[in-house]
Amino acid sequence: MSDSWRQPRRLLMAALGALTVFYLLAPTLVIVPMSFTEARILSFPPEGFSLQWYQRMLTDRQWSTGIANSFQVAVLTAVVATVLGTLASLGISRGRFPGRSAVNALALSPLIVPVVVIAIGMFGLFVQWKIAGSLLGLVLAHSALALPFVIVNVSTSLQTMDRNLELAAANLGADPRQSFFHVTLPIILPGVAAGAIFSFITSWDEVVVAIFMTSTRFRTLPVEMWEQVRQVVDPTVAAVSTTLLVVTTALLLLLVVVRRQAPAQ
Amino acid sequence: MTATDRPSEATVPERAGTGVDRPALALRDLRKTFGSAVAVDGIHLDVRRGEFLTLLGPSGSGKTTTLRMVAGFMAPTSGSIEIDGSDMTRVPPYRRDVGMVFQNYALFPHMTAADNVAFPLRMRRRPSAEIKKRVAEALELVKLGGYGDRYPRQLSGGQQQRIALARAVVFEPRLLLMDEPLGALDRKLRESLQLEIIRVSRELGATVLYVTHDQEEALVMSDRIAIFSAGRIEQLGSGEDLYDRPASLFVADFIGESNILRGRYETDGGDGGWMTRDDGRWRVGRAAAGRAELASGTAAALVVRPERIRIVDGGAGADGLNVVDATVDEVLYLGPDTKYQLALPNGQRMSVREPREANGRELQRGDQVRLGWAVEDGLLVSDPAST
Amino acid sequence: MATADEARRRPWPSLVGARPRFNRWSALALPAIVFLIVVFLIPLAARALRSVPDPPGAGLSNYEQFFAQRAYVNVLTNTFWIALLATLACLVIGYPYAYLMTVVPGRLAGLLLIAVLLPFWSSLLVRTFAWQVLLRDTGVINRFLLDLGLISEPLTLIRTTGGVIIGMSHILLPFMVLPMYAVMRRIDPEYGRAAANLGASPVSAFTRIFVPLSLPGVLAGSLLVFVLALGFYITPALLGGLKDQMISQLIVQQIQQRLDWGFGTAMSVLLVGITLAFLFAASRAVRLRDVFGSGLGED
Numbered sequence: 047m048s049d050s051w052r053q054p055r056r057l058l059m060a061a062l063g064a065l066t067v068f069y070l071l072a073p074t075l076v077i078v079p080m081s082f083t084e085a086r087i088l089s090f091p092p093e094g095f096s097l098q099w100y101q102r103m104l105t106d107r108q109w110s111t112g113i114a115n116s117f118q119v120a121v122l123t124a125v126v127a128t129v130l131g132t133l134a135s136l137g138i139s140r141g142r143f144p145g146r147s148a149v150n151a152l153a154l155s156p157l158i159v160p161v162v163v164i165a166i167g168m169f170g171l172f173v174q175w176k177i178a179g180s181l182l183g184l185v186l187a188h189s190a191l192a193l194p195f196v197i198v199n200v201s202t203s204l205q206t207m208d209r210n211l212e213l214a215a216a217n218l219g220a221d222p223r224q225s226f227f228h229v230t231l232p233i234i235l236p237g238v239a240a241g242a243i244f245s246f247i248t249s250w251d252e253v254v255v256a257i258f259m260t261s262t263r264f265r266t267l268p269v270e271m272w273e274q275v276r277q278v279v280d281p282t283v284a285a286v287s288t289t290l291l292v293v294t295t296a297l298l299l300l301l302v303v304v305r306r307q308a309p310a311q
Numbered sequence: 312m313t314a315t316d317r318p319s320e321a322t323v324p325e326r327a328g329t330g331v332d333r334p335a336l337a338l339r340d341l342r343k344t345f346g347s348a349v350a351v352d353g354i355h356l357d358v359r360r361g362e363f364l365t366l367l368g369p370s371g372s373g374k375t376t377t378l379r380m381v382a383g384f385m386a387p388t389s390g391s392i393e394i395d396g397s398d399m400t401r402v403p404p405y406r407r408d409v410g411m412v413f414q415n416y417a418l419f420p421h422m423t424a425a426d427n428v429a430f431p432l433r434m435r436r437r438p439s440a441e442i443k444k445r446v447a448e449a450l451e452l453v454k455l456g457g458y459g460d461r462y463p464r465q466l467s468g469g470q471q472q473r474i475a476l477a478r479a480v481v482f483e484p485r486l487l488l489m490d491e492p493l494g495a496l497d498r499k500l501r502e503s504l505q506l507e508i509i510r511v512s513r514e515l516g517a518t519v520l521y522v523t524h525d526q527e528e529a530l531v532m533s534d535r536i537a538i539f540s541a542g543r544i545e546q547l548g549s550g551e552d553l554y555d556r557p558a559s560l561f562v563a564d565f566i567g568e569s570n571i572l573r574g575r576y577e578t579d580g581g582d583g584g585w586m587t588r589d590d591g592r593w594r595v596g597r598a599a600a601g602r603a604e605l606a607s608g609t610a611a612a613l614v615v616r617p618e619r620i621r622i623v624d625g626g627a628g629a630d631g632l633n634v635v636d637a638t639v640d641e642v643l644y645l646g647p648d649t650k651y652q653l654a655l656p657n658g659q660r661m662s663v664r665e666p667r668e669a670n671g672r673e674l675q676r677g678d679q680v681r682l683g684w685a686v687e688d689g690l691l692v693s694d695p696a697s698t
Numbered sequence: 699m700a701t702a703d704e705a706r707r708r709p710w711p712s713l714v715g716a717r718p719r720f721n722r723w724s725a726l727a728l729p730a731i732v733f734l735i736v737v738f739l740i741p742l743a744a745r746a747l748r749s750v751p752d753p754p755g756a757g758l759s760n761y762e763q764f765f766a767q768r769a770y771v772n773v774l775t776n777t778f779w780i781a782l783l784a785t786l787a788c789l790v791i792g793y794p795y796a797y798l799m800t801v802v803p804g805r806l807a808g809l810l811l812i813a814v815l816l817p818f819w820s821s822l823l824v825r826t827f828a829w830q831v832l833l834r835d836t837g838v839i840n841r842f843l844l845d846l847g848l849i850s851e852p853l854t855l856i857r858t859t860g861g862v863i864i865g866m867s868h869i870l871l872p873f874m875v876l877p878m879y880a881v882m883r884r885i886d887p888e889y890g891r892a893a894a895n896l897g898a899s900p901v902s903a904f905t906r907i908f909v910p911l912s913l914p915g916v917l918a919g920s921l922l923v924f925v926l927a928l929g930f931y932i933t934p935a936l937l938g939g940l941k942d943q944m945i946s947q948l949i950v951q952q953i954q955q956r957l958d959w960g961f962g963t964a965m966s967v968l969l970v971g972i973t974l975a976f977l978f979a980a981s982r983a984v985r986l987r988d989v990f991g992s993g994l995g996e997d
Contacts, residue, residue, distance in 0.1 A: 063798045067813045073828045090838040130730040137727025143720050160929025162946040163966040167742035190738045251821035287824040294820050404894035417892035421910045431896035
């Protein structure tokens with residue numbers, strides 16, 4: 047099909063597109079080969095090949111506990127945010143109550159308020175509650191940040207779902223509970239899974255709130271990296287960066303698989 | 312209804328300076344394939360100046376693809392498109408000077424109705440005074456004079472359709488294309504807009520190529536109809552031609568309702584012939600036999616329209632009447648007419664349509680009757696399915 | 699005035715009565731509401747309230763202090779300026795890209811989308827760190843140019859406004875592309891055909907039909923990028939110089955280094971106020987759901 051605005055300057059467009067893809071991906075990917083360098087400083091192109099910086103990352107106490115802490119926080123955040131967010135999506139899109147749009151705005155507001163402001167706001171009160179600098183405090187904070195992603199994803203699934211399926215289930219003798227677990231939940235499950243994955247990633251990569259909410263005793267990987275990046279940078283930071291990227295990318299691929307498996311609607 | 316029922320209003324003389332005998336649009340051996348799928352398979356068609364020609368066929372038969380090639384939205388795989396005698400096959404759409412009404416109108420949502428209508432004139436850099444005047448005239452033509460300031464979303468479906476028509480004709484295109492323009496409207500509105508489109512195209516003396524899958528619409532509006540099937544033109548002719556003299560079983564089946572009696576055709580010395588099969592033998596009239604030109608012994612079908620069949624009293628058929636016995640299955644009251652669904656002894660379904668109580672009695676389910684039709688009402692076509 | 703449409707939308711199962719004020723589904727929203735109020739809203743509100751009496755008896759002096767000091771006002775102006783430049787950079791790079799996504803075949807469009815979504819979801823800190831490695835005096839870009847002999851001395855790329863803009867627009871680009879793409883892909887290609895049919899050349903069809911119809915996406919993307927850029931902290935801190943300080947950095951500095959909570963909070967309130975004001979203005983032009991929904995959800 048020749049649409050009139052598709053015709054001209056194809057080559058220019060292709061070049062611009064390729065350049066933009068390069069701009070989007072290359073700067074980040076440059077880190078990956080640098081993490082395998084034999085040299086003691088970050089350099090590009092990297093010299094030789096060695097896994098020493100990964101070894102260092104895994105043996106160094108600060109880095110390795112950072113990885114463990116980050117993982118723990120991200121998993122717990124995904125659980126809390128997914129449960130709360132899925133319930134909230136059902137409540138918001140199916141429910142009828144005064145102030146529904148205000149609730150919707152509240153649910154999405156962690157996306158809008160600058161993260162520094164969230165960090166200092168939470169920090170003040172969390173100190174009083176004595177949960178600042180602890181696992182619990184950070185999980186609660188990250189869950190608030192991740193909640194909007196779950197709500198957006200699950201709500202979309204709920205809105206695209208055909209409500210007649212539930213009426214059909216009722217007509218076929220399913221009570222509301224059965225209809226929910228046998229019809230609704232399986233259909234929105236890909237959205238729920240997407241929400242869980244986005245929650246995990248949100249927490250896994252989050253740094254600003256974590257800077258305030260962690261302490262020297264309890265640090266996540268991005269915070270550890272933040273501390274290092276501002277001082278002397280050795281290639282371990284590149285290895286840490288690569289680790290962060292690999293986990294995120296793997297989860298995004300998982301998401302693609304989940305979407306593929308989703309029943310066509 | 313046939314094409315002759317068109318409301319005749321002022322007829323505009325043909326545009327000056329154009330040859331009368333040269334077709335307004337000529338398609339020559341037009342083909343379009345998508346990979347191995349053949350969408351349009353060698354279309355040959357002349358559209359006469361001032362003619363309203365409809366491409367009619369089921370979806371996927373290639374009619375819309377043909378229209379889009381004429382508009383220039385797709386390049387044909389092979390073949391040529393001539394408009395007013397000049398080859399347009401490779402000319403981009405914006406230099407073809409062909410008006411088009413799109414299926415969903417494609418009115419630009421960010422422009423008012425008047426701006427939409429002015430668009431083709433602005434593209435042609437006409438002076439603004441002329442644009443203003445012609446837009447006003449075009450809006451008057453479609454009876455939406457006061458609606459120029461409205462945006463498309465503020466107009467009803469029927470009004471949007473009229474604006475789309477005004478936009479397509481305001482620049483006096485050499486050819487007007489319409490792609491199922493009434494498909495999105497309800498029945499009542501569709502019928503009134505059919506008359507409206509006929510009126511406008513008559514007033515302008517426009518040459519129209521119209522695409523629809525609605526046979527009634529085609530019969531009402533067109534001078535000629537091209538029946539499409541599987542990328543080819545199955546038959547080209549007036550509505551009357553197609554209904555009374557279908558050239559193939561497909562056309563007979565597609566246009567109107569038909570009873571189809573399949574069997575073997577045998578000539579009997581030039582004066583007509585017979586359709587025979589296990590459960591009957593029917594006379595084929597001379598005219599029908601002459602048109603079909605079938606060799607004796609070929610598989611064929613006898614087509615009889617439901618309104619041509621009568622329920623006759625028992626006993627042998629009179630001279631010049633073919634008869635067959637049947638059982639009443641269903642009696643449907645359609646207001647002025649009554650429609651009977653019947654079954655032949657071999658299980659084949661027949662349908663008969665009679666003016667209400669034509670035979671003075673009430674038939675019921677299960678009644679045994681005899682059906683009869685005049686020999687000249689049986690149409691003979693070859694039966695490709697059984698050869 | 700319950701229309702048929704409303705009746706169809708009525709949640710099921712519902713309590714008796716034609717229009718219940720509450721139904722059973724509503725209760726499911728409660729845990730999340732309580733959670734957000736306790737963990738998010740109360741801490742932020744409590745913090746905001748304390749911007750006035752902290753230190754005791756301060757009144758509005760924290761706010762007066764901000765606007766009285768030229769250096770602070772400069773940071774605010776600078777924040778707007780950097781956000782604006784980053785928005786423009788994203789627009790210039792993002793518009794052709796989003797357009798390209800709508801015109802290429804589906805499979806390629808999917809790849810282009812992945813190229814946007816991958817960085818969208820990868821760590822902001824990692825990406826900023828990458829830019830640091832690229833831009834610094836001994837960094838990849840300078841090394842490359844030196845090796846080629848194009849320059850004899852390293853260019854100053856890092857700790858400049860330019861460096862901040864490059865890094866920020868790289869991180870914010872997906873937020874520009876996704877809303878624009880969401881709008882552009884909904885533009886019916888039939889409009890383009892109609893324009894061509896009516897005599898518009900490809901360029902006219904693009905400027906008179908496609909561009910105006912894509913404006914809601916441009917507006918949504920620009921406002922989103924601008925608003926997010928206002929709150930940036932990590933990127934200007936790592937890539938910018940002293941004069942490129944943004945308001946988030948000032949806030950953290952006041953609180954972490956000077957422990958001046960009252961003043962830091964006052965600036966936070968200011969930042970949130972400005973953000974919300976822009977979003978309010980935006981909400982009159984675009985559906986915010988469109989803005990925040992794209993890329994986060996189905997696609």
